[in-house]
Amino acid sequence: MSPDGTASRIAWRLATVIDVVLETPRTRTLVLDVPGWPGHRAGQHVDVRLTADDGYQAERSYSIASPPEDTRLSLTVEQLKDGEVSPYLSEALHAGDTLELRGPIGGYFVWDIPTGGPLLLVGGGSGIVPLMAMLRHRDAALASAGAGAREKLPVRLLYSSRRWDEVIYRDELTSLAEKDLTLQVTHTLTREQPEGWAGFRRRIDRAMLEQVAWPASEQPRVFICGPTPLVESVASTLVELGHQPALVKTERFGPTGGAV
Amino acid sequence: MPPVSRGFRGRRQSADTASRLPPGQYETRDFPVLSAGPTPRTSLTTWDFALRGANGQTARWTWDEFTALPRQTTTKDIHCVTKWSKFDTVWEGISVDTLLSEAAAKGVVPSPFVLATCDGGYTTNVPLADVTGGKAWVAFMYNGAPLPAEHGGPARLLVPHLYFWKSAKWVRELRLMESDAPGFWESLGYHNYGDPWREQRYSGDE
Numbered sequence: 001m002s003p004d005g006t007a008s009r010i011a012w013r014l015a016t017v018i019d020v021v022l023e024t025p026r027t028r029t030l031v032l033d034v035p036g037w038p039g040h041r042a043g044q045h046v047d048v049r050l051t052a053d054d055g056y057q058a059e060r061s062y063s064i065a066s067p068p069e070d071t072r073l074s075l076t077v078e079q080l081k082d083g084e085v086s087p088y089l090s091e092a093l094h095a096g097d098t099l100e101l102r103g104p105i106g107g108y109f110v111w112d113i114p115t116g117g118p119l120l121l122v123g124g125g126s127g128i129v130p131l132m133a134m135l136r137h138r139d140a141a142l143a144s145a146g147a148g149a150r151e152k153l154p155v156r157l158l159y160s161s162r163r164w165d166e167v168i169y170r171d172e173l174t175s176l177a178e179k180d181l182t183l184q185v186t187h188t189l190t191r192e193q194p195e196g197w198a199g200f201r202r203r204i205d206r207a208m209l210e211q212v213a214w215p216a217s218e219q220p221r222v223f224i225c226g227p228t229p230l231v232e233s234v235a236s237t238l239v240e241l242g243h244q245p246a247l248v249k250t251e252r253f254g255p256t257g258g259a260v
Numbered sequence: 261m262p263p264v265s266r267g268f269r270g271r272r273q274s275a276d277t278a279s280r281l282p283p284g285q286y287e288t289r290d291f292p293v294l295s296a297g298p299t300p301r302t303s304l305t306t307w308d309f310a311l312r313g314a315n316g317q318t319a320r321w322t323w324d325e326f327t328a329l330p331r332q333t334t335t336k337d338i339h340c341v342t343k344w345s346k347f348d349t350v351w352e353g354i355s356v357d358t359l360l361s362e363a364a365a366k367g368v369v370p371s372p373f374v375l376a377t378c379d380g381g382y383t384t385n386v387p388l389a390d391v392t393g394g395k396a397w398v399a400f401m402y403n404g405a406p407l408p409a410e411h412g413g414p415a416r417l418l419v420p421h422l423y424f425w426k427s428a429k430w431v432r433e434l435r436l437m438e439s440d441a442p443g444f445w446e447s448l449g450y451h452n453y454g455d456p457w458r459e460q461r462y463s464g465d466e
Contacts, residue, residue, distance in 0.1 A: 008464050009462075009464035009465055009466065010462050010463075010464060010465075012262065014263060047284075047461075049262065049284075050265040050268045050270065051261070051262045051263065051264050051265050051268070052264070052265070052268050052269055052270050053264050055261055056270050056272065057262070057270075057283075057284070058268075058270050058271075058286065059284040059285075059343055060343060061342055061343065084270060084271045084286065088265070088267070088268050092266075092267050092268070097265075097266060098263060098265075099265070100262055100263065100265075105449065105462060106448070106449065107448035107449045108296050108444075108445075108448050109296070228292065228293045228410070232293070232299060232410055235297065235298035235299065236298055236299060238298070239298045245297055245298045245300070245380060245381075246297070246381065248297050248298050249296060249297060250295060250296060250297055250298065252292070252293055252294055252295070253292075
């Protein structure tokens with residue numbers, strides 16, 4: 001909104017791909033330079049528009065992976081089977097290519113430091129992306145603050161993936177948690193586990209949430225992102241466990257039958 | 261023309277499909293679920309529906325009374341602001357025209373704006389002209405079966421000519437108002453009116 005109360009149009013901008021990072025066999029991060037980018041909040045997304053040489057266009061939405069503190073904008077894209085746009089973004093684009101986008105979009109599924117904690121993040125598959133922006137924002141914003149600031153904003157992340165090599169941001173999550181005792185990262189691997197895996201090996205359920213999530217009495221800010229069945233089930237279970245619906249924010253993607 | 265995306269070909273639709281897709285949309289055969297929070301579960305024994313006039317007069321129906329009103333079945337294309345469109349969805353419910361004429365007997369008079377309010381706290385605003393004249397329903401059946409909770413059941417508003425966030429899930433009240441007031445997404449950066457054919461997705465889109 002401008003000061004006189006009229007909204008200005010969210011403009012299409014031409015971004016340049018600076019780098020492409022391989023995250024998992026099916027997932028890549030596009031690191032973008034976006035001239036004039038107005039800034040964003042962790043959890044927001046952008047619309048991407050592709051144009052074929054005959055003028056045909058396709059648009060899709062992607063969550064922003066980078067925190068507001070980064071000078072570059074990062075989008076992490078999972079290649080969907082039979083996707084129209086994601087195979088192009090995750091395979092055809094290279095450093096130096098350009099991409100049209102507009103944003104930031106979405107003012108509800110967002111978290112920043114003043115929103116407070118504790119924070120409960122529950123993700124499935126590429127649903128980790130907006131949650132990672134929140135973790136990165138917290139890490140960057142509190143980098144120079146004392147340990148007391150982190151203790152006031154403790155985080156628990158419960159992340160469901162099919163197998164270990166499909167865990168997006170695996171090494172970064174490990175190193176964030178190793179240096180920060182107020183961040184607890186719990187993985188569950190639903191299809192296949194590495195040898196000697198001692199962690200969870202099933203879809204997120206009530207018992208897992210009772211064990212891992214903050215109790216409702218702590219009044220955590222809850223963000224759930226993933227395929228619809230995961231989000232529906234986790235959100236309903238948390239409400240059954242006493243969490244206030246108004247503190248439970250959800251973002252869903254994919255077909256109704258998707259599963260992680 | 262916008263810059264060409266090197267090597268992008270895209271998936272061309274048939275001319276028929278293309279003519280039914282508003283700009284920036286793609287067709288899905290699935291029925292994706294999008295909601296900002298947990299799905300509310302309201303028992304039909306406590307569910308009721310209210311049509312409230314700006315003058316404070318209110319018409320109210322229990323579930324049994326509501327579903328006994330004259331029903332209509334309608335087949336519509338729907339368009340979600342997140343880019344998917346779904347063709348030929350079949351709904352059954354009560355036309356807002358019917359609700360207004362029933363409510364007139366209770367002293368509820370029309371006003372130019374409507375705010376839909378829902379279980380879970382969701383709201384959305386529409387001009388009265390966009391929910392009258394056979395353009396909107398309160399639907400409780402989808403594809404011949406009770407509307408599932410994750411898709412808005414027991415009942416949702418259906419305003420298929422606007423982006424689907426206007427078709428409020430879990431709707432419990434239509435409030436007639438003399439002046440417009442933005443609803444949930446309309447206060448969070450989404451367009452106040454939301455015409456898919458003019459691609460009015462976000463605040464500021466013309």
